[in-house]
Amino acid sequence: MSDVALDDRGRLTLPKEVRERYGDRYHVVQLPDGVKLVPVADNPLEALRDEFADVDKSADELREKARDDAIDEAGR
Secondary structure, eight states: OOOOOBOTTSOBOOOHHHHHHHOSOEEEEEETTEEEEEEOOSSHHHHHHHHTTTOOSOHHHHHHHHHHHHHHHHTO
8 A cells, every 4th residue: 555645736646556456547436434446447348247257147037136135125
Protein backbone atom coordinates (compact mmCIF):
# COMPACT_ATOMS: atom_id res chain seq x y z
CA MET A 1 0.00 0.00 0.00
CA SER A 2 1.26 3.46 -0.79
CA ASP A 3 0.11 7.03 -0.29
CA VAL A 4 -0.63 9.22 -3.31
CA ALA A 5 -1.75 12.84 -3.58
CA LEU A 6 -3.70 14.84 -6.10
CA ASP A 7 -1.75 17.32 -8.18
CA ASP A 8 -2.78 20.96 -8.59
CA ARG A 9 -5.24 19.96 -11.35
CA GLY A 10 -6.93 17.26 -9.24
CA ARG A 11 -5.24 14.33 -10.96
CA LEU A 12 -4.19 11.18 -9.16
CA THR A 13 -1.21 9.15 -10.30
CA LEU A 14 -1.32 5.49 -9.34
CA PRO A 15 1.92 3.62 -8.70
CA LYS A 16 3.26 1.57 -11.61
CA GLU A 17 2.69 -1.70 -9.72
CA VAL A 18 -1.02 -0.88 -9.33
CA ARG A 19 -1.41 0.03 -13.02
CA GLU A 20 0.39 -3.13 -14.10
CA ARG A 21 -1.82 -5.32 -11.92
CA TYR A 22 -5.23 -3.67 -12.46
CA GLY A 23 -4.93 -1.69 -15.69
CA ASP A 24 -5.47 1.94 -16.62
CA ARG A 25 -9.27 2.39 -16.36
CA TYR A 26 -11.32 2.62 -13.16
CA HIS A 27 -14.81 3.45 -11.96
CA VAL A 28 -14.76 5.90 -9.05
CA VAL A 29 -17.30 4.77 -6.45
CA GLN A 30 -18.30 7.20 -3.73
CA LEU A 31 -18.87 5.54 -0.34
CA PRO A 32 -20.08 7.13 2.90
CA ASP A 33 -16.57 7.01 4.34
CA GLY A 34 -14.41 7.54 1.23
CA VAL A 35 -13.96 6.50 -2.38
CA LYS A 36 -13.10 3.23 -4.06
CA LEU A 37 -11.43 2.66 -7.42
CA VAL A 38 -12.86 -0.35 -9.25
CA PRO A 39 -10.82 -1.58 -12.21
CA VAL A 40 -12.60 -1.68 -15.57
CA ALA A 41 -11.54 -4.50 -17.87
CA ASP A 42 -10.25 -3.59 -21.33
CA ASN A 43 -12.91 -5.92 -22.73
CA PRO A 44 -15.75 -6.06 -20.16
CA LEU A 45 -17.79 -8.64 -22.10
CA GLU A 46 -14.82 -11.01 -22.30
CA ALA A 47 -14.17 -10.49 -18.56
CA LEU A 48 -17.78 -11.50 -17.80
CA ARG A 49 -17.48 -14.57 -19.99
CA ASP A 50 -14.31 -15.59 -18.16
CA GLU A 51 -15.88 -14.94 -14.76
CA PHE A 52 -18.90 -17.14 -15.49
CA ALA A 53 -17.25 -19.76 -17.72
CA ASP A 54 -17.91 -22.51 -15.16
CA VAL A 55 -21.64 -21.73 -14.76
CA ASP A 56 -23.58 -24.55 -16.37
CA LYS A 57 -27.12 -23.18 -15.94
CA SER A 58 -29.00 -20.94 -18.35
CA ALA A 59 -29.93 -17.36 -17.51
CA ASP A 60 -33.56 -18.46 -17.15
CA GLU A 61 -32.59 -21.19 -14.66
CA LEU A 62 -30.47 -18.75 -12.65
CA ARG A 63 -33.28 -16.17 -12.66
CA GLU A 64 -35.84 -18.75 -11.47
CA LYS A 65 -33.52 -19.92 -8.67
CA ALA A 66 -32.92 -16.32 -7.56
CA ARG A 67 -36.68 -15.68 -7.58
CA ASP A 68 -37.39 -18.80 -5.52
CA ASP A 69 -34.64 -17.91 -3.05
CA ALA A 70 -36.01 -14.38 -2.67
CA ILE A 71 -39.53 -15.69 -2.04
CA ASP A 72 -38.21 -18.16 0.52
CA GLU A 73 -36.22 -15.45 2.30
CA ALA A 74 -39.17 -13.03 2.30
CA GLY A 75 -41.35 -15.68 3.94
CA ARG A 76 -39.03 -16.10 6.92
